[in-house]
Amino acid sequence: MGKATRAAFGEALAKIGRSHEKVVVIDADLSCSTQTAAFAKEFPERFIQVGIAEGNMIGVAAGLALGGMVPFAASFACFITGRFEQIRMSIGYNNANARIVGTHSGCGIGEDGYSQMGLEDLALMRSLPNIIVIQPADAIEAVRATEFLADYVGPAYLRLTRQGVDDIHPATYRFEFGSGEELRAGSDLAIVASGGVVGFALRAAEQLAKDGIEATVVNIHTIKPIDAGLLRRVGARCGRILTVEDHGIVGGLGSAVAEALSEVSDVAIRIHGVRGYGESGTHADLYARHRLDAAGIAAVAKDFVWPERRAEAAG
Amino acid sequence: MRSIEDLEKIARELRISSLEMITAAASGHPGGSLSSAEIVSALYFAVMRYRVGEPRWPGRDRFILSKGHGCPIVYAALARAGCIDRAILPTLRQLGSPLQGHPDHVRLPYIEAATGSLGQGLSVAVGLAMAERLDAANDYNVYCLLGDGEVQAGQVWEAAMTAGKYQLGKLTAIVDYNKVQLDGHVRSIMDIEPLPSKFEAFRWHVREVDGHDLRDLLAAFESSRQATDRPTLLVAHTVKGKGVSFMEDTHAWHGKAPSKDELERAVAELTATA
Numbered sequence: 001m002g003k004a005t006r007a008a009f010g011e012a013l014a015k016i017g018r019s020h021e022k023v024v025v026i027d028a029d030l031s032c033s034t035q036t037a038a039f040a041k042e043f044p045e046r047f048i049q050v051g052i053a054e055g056n057m058i059g060v061a062a063g064l065a066l067g068g069m070v071p072f073a074a075s076f077a078c079f080i081t082g083r084f085e086q087i088r089m090s091i092g093y094n095n096a097n098a099r100i101v102g103t104h105s106g107c108g109i110g111e112d113g114y115s116q117m118g119l120e121d122l123a124l125m126r127s128l129p130n131i132i133v134i135q136p137a138d139a140i141e142a143v144r145a146t147e148f149l150a151d152y153v154g155p156a157y158l159r160l161t162r163q164g165v166d167d168i169h170p171a172t173y174r175f176e177f178g179s180g181e182e183l184r185a186g187s188d189l190a191i192v193a194s195g196g197v198v199g200f201a202l203r204a205a206e207q208l209a210k211d212g213i214e215a216t217v218v219n220i221h222t223i224k225p226i227d228a229g230l231l232r233r234v235g236a237r238c239g240r241i242l243t244v245e246d247h248g249i250v251g252g253l254g255s256a257v258a259e260a261l262s263e264v265s266d267v268a269i270r271i272h273g274v275r276g277y278g279e280s281g282t283h284a285d286l287y288a289r290h291r292l293d294a295a296g297i298a299a300v301a302k303d304f305v306w307p308e309r310r311a312e313a314a315g
Numbered sequence: 316m317r318s319i320e321d322l323e324k325i326a327r328e329l330r331i332s333s334l335e336m337i338t339a340a341a342s343g344h345p346g347g348s349l350s351s352a353e354i355v356s357a358l359y360f361a362v363m364r365y366r367v368g369e370p371r372w373p374g375r376d377r378f379i380l381s382k383g384h385g386c387p388i389v390y391a392a393l394a395r396a397g398c399i400d401r402a403i404l405p406t407l408r409q410l411g412s413p414l415q416g417h418p419d420h421v422r423l424p425y426i427e428a429a430t431g432s433l434g435q436g437l438s439v440a441v442g443l444a445m446a447e448r449l450d451a452a453n454d455y456n457v458y459c460l461l462g463d464g465e466v467q468a469g470q471v472w473e474a475a476m477t478a479g480k481y482q483l484g485k486l487t488a489i490v491d492y493n494k495v496q497l498d499g500h501v502r503s504i505m506d507i508e509p510l511p512s513k514f515e516a517f518r519w520h521v522r523e524v525d526g527h528d529l530r531d532l533l534a535a536f537e538s539s540r541q542a543t544d545r546p547t548l549l550v551a552h553t554v555k556g557k558g559v560s561f562m563e564d565t566h567a568w569h570g571k572a573p574s575k576d577e578l579e580r581a582v583a584e585l586t587a588t589a
Contacts, residue, residue, distance in 0.1 A: 024449060048445060048481075056438045056473035063442015066420075066428060067377075068450055071442075085432060086470070090439055093429045094420045 002167035005160040005196065006103040008139035010035025012146040013072060017043045020150050024064055026050060026073040028057045033162075034074040034103045055083045058100070062090035065098040070150065077102025077118025077159060084124045091155045092128040099149050100125070104162040105135075106246030106274065107290060108196060113280035118159070123251020125157040126224050133224040134177075135159040135253075137198035138167045141221055144175030152177075159195065161246075163283050166199025168219070180227035182234065186214030189305050190234040191297065193244040194220045194253045200287070201244050203294035204301060213305055223253055228260040235267030242270045242304055244297055246287075249273040270304050272297070317360055322529045325395060326356040330558050331585050332391035332404060338578040340408040343416070346568040347462060348388035350493035350526070350553040357532045358458055359392040367397045370424035376455050377427045377443045381436025382462030382491060383417040384570070389426075390414050398425050434468025437461060437488060441474050444486040444546075456540070459488045464496030467505045472517070479518030484543035487536065488519075491526060493555035497569045514548045526551030558585050 017023055017039050024046045031037040031049075040047035048064075050057045054075055061073040073080065080102050081087065091098045105118040125133050132154065136142040142160060149156055168183065183198070184205050193201040198219045205215040216234050220226060235241050241261075243254035254271030261267055274290050287293040291300055317325075330352045337343035363376040380389055387407065394401040399413070406412035413423040417431025428439045440459035447453040465471065478486055490510065494501050501507060511521045520542035524535045532551070539547035555569070556562030559581040573581060 022450065024445075046449065050473070050477050053470075053473035053476070055435075055470045056441075056477060059435050059438020059470065059474065060442040060445065060477065062428065063439040063444070064446045064449075065442070066439065067443045067446020067453065069446045086435055086438075089429060089432045090435055 001164040003139040004162060004164050005136050005139060005142035006035045006162060008142035009101065009146050009158070009160055010038050012143040014038040014042050016147065016150045017046065020070060022068065022070045023150055024048065024069045024071050026057050026061050026064070026071055028052055028054050028075050028079070030075050033076070034101065036072070036074050054079050055086045058083050058086040059090045061098040062094055062096040065096040066094065070097065072099045072101055074101035074103065076116055077105040077121040078116065081118065081121035081124045088128055092131055095130055096155055097153050099156045099158060101158045101160065103160040105159045105195065106161070107278040107286045108246050108283045109162045110283040110286060111280050114278040117278040119248040119274055119278060120251065121159065122223060122247050122253065123255070126251060126256060131155045131157055131224070132222070133157045133159070134222055135195040136221055137195060137219050138165055138169055140167065140169045140171060140173045141175060144173060145221065148175055148177055161196040163196065165196035166202070168199050168202060175221070178222045178225055178227060180230040181219040181221065182216065182230065183219055184215065184217040186216045187238055188213045188215060189240040189242055189301060190216040190218060190238040191242050191244055191301065192218045192220055192231065192234070192253070192257055194223055195246055197244050197246050197292055200292065200294045200297055204297035207294060207298040208301055211302070213301065215301060220253060223256050226256050226260050231257055231260055232265055235261060235265050240268045240270070240304055242272060242301055244292070245273045246292055247273050249275055270300070272300050319529050322356045322360055325360050326352040326529070327558070327585055328395060329356060329388050329391040331582055332394065333387040334573060334578055334581050336387045336390065336404050336407040337572045338575060339405040341572050342408060343387055343572055344384040344570045345573065346495065346555040346562060347382060347385040347491065347493065349557045349559060349562060350555050351385055351388055351460060351491045352557065353527050353529055353532060354460060354489055354491060354551055355388050355392050357529055357536060359396055361533055362536045363458065370398065373452070374454060377440070377457045379428050379430065379436045379440045379443070379457070379459040380418055381430055381459055382433065382465060383431030383436070385460070385462070385491070386418045389418070393425050399423070433462065433465035434470045437471050437474035440486060440488070441478050441483060444478070444483040445481065447485055455485070457486045459486070461488060461490050462496070463490055463492045463494065463501050463507060464504065466490060466507045466510065475514060475517045475519065478546040482544050483546045486546040487539040487549065488546065489549040489551050491553055492550055493553040495555035495564060495566050495569065497566060499566050511550050518545060520545040520547045521550065522547065523550045523552065526553035527557060560584060
């Protein structure tokens, strides 16, 4: 298990501060959790502490952006995107050059339970026309995505994990905004995943291979704008797409894939994610319960693939 | 420097323009435009630095209309100053117009930030004032006009706390305290008193002014420039619907357009006081 993507983000941000004088960080009393504390230590004059007031944080970020700065406003995904009306008005509608960073996304945060879990943030952020949405799958991708965002101009949302995740990329990895990444090729189904669960999707594919199911695995780090071309290609090859995410099943990656393919493809899509409200537990227990660990993803994939195989065998 | 009489005359013109626009649009918010006419006249014709034809001139002072529904009076001021073509004023609220029903930063570059969802503008103004301080290349003042009703929103106090903590001396907020909001009188909906001492407790420099007295307003804006170690709040006591007898001090004209006949009567009253 590698680092949490929030940790990689925090380290990258502190480095970026040295080369990017206009980068400014806004915190609402969670810098030790979101990992912006490293930036705060090195650049106290460019670290703004607004206290537990996320709505104000969003407005201040918009004002800083309109004044020519390059703000990163970070909090837990649920708290910051919960200030949706402020994001929509002050950042989205103004097309303000502000970065919103939501850490502690998904049920993977574990023991703190539902009140701290970002399970609807992708649905909210994806709904605004001009906000790009990025979710790195591992630490190195989080570093590269943070570097990309430091130079990107426009409103953006970055979604990060509390918990450590598998390292799936080499240190030389290059982040290509807007491009999906095919990590494994197979023709029985395509598992399209995003965030920390990409590592579990890869492990699930190995398990499936032992049962004779060859899965394509795609990492979607840029959820908006999504790589529709790649989705069409893997959909045409496999006939089935299973989307996997640590987010509610409404409005997240699965919805983004379905929207992208709804008018151009007749591929079968199954959306897999968190159902219902979250609850306390270890992240391993929660991932097992929601079938988001490798065994769970493999089981869902088999449900998806085997009925048809059985029909073929019978035919 | 314009005389007080000029600024008063401009305020009357802006009132008439606002009512003409709202009548042409057949919708809009006359009461809160009329109450802020002198405040807007002072800001756009005596206080703020800006360049006509260069909406993004870096040295311009920044104005955020947090009470976004009051935009007709700002559009009227932008036209009077020559920033936008007077001929587009009748397009208010029409499809394709830069004069949206509430201010739009992208469609109209002279608007510093979109507003209209109340309670949010002061946070953006705080961010602008912070950016002014953080970047040595920046040098501007930030003005933010709030409605009295919107002070009921919690985010206003979050922003006020932040401005006080960071001692944003270049930030001046003005509350257009016309005592009336959409559903009725502010004191009966949700009393915001004691407003001055609340902001003082948040470490602001506070001044109460007659929001229809341009001498008083100019002196207050001058005092805000002197207060360099604190943000300034001007509590501007005004009258909702000011200048039109049948619109004054009533929520009935918060968000209703006059008929052509009502417009004629209003313009006659405003012209008679000239």
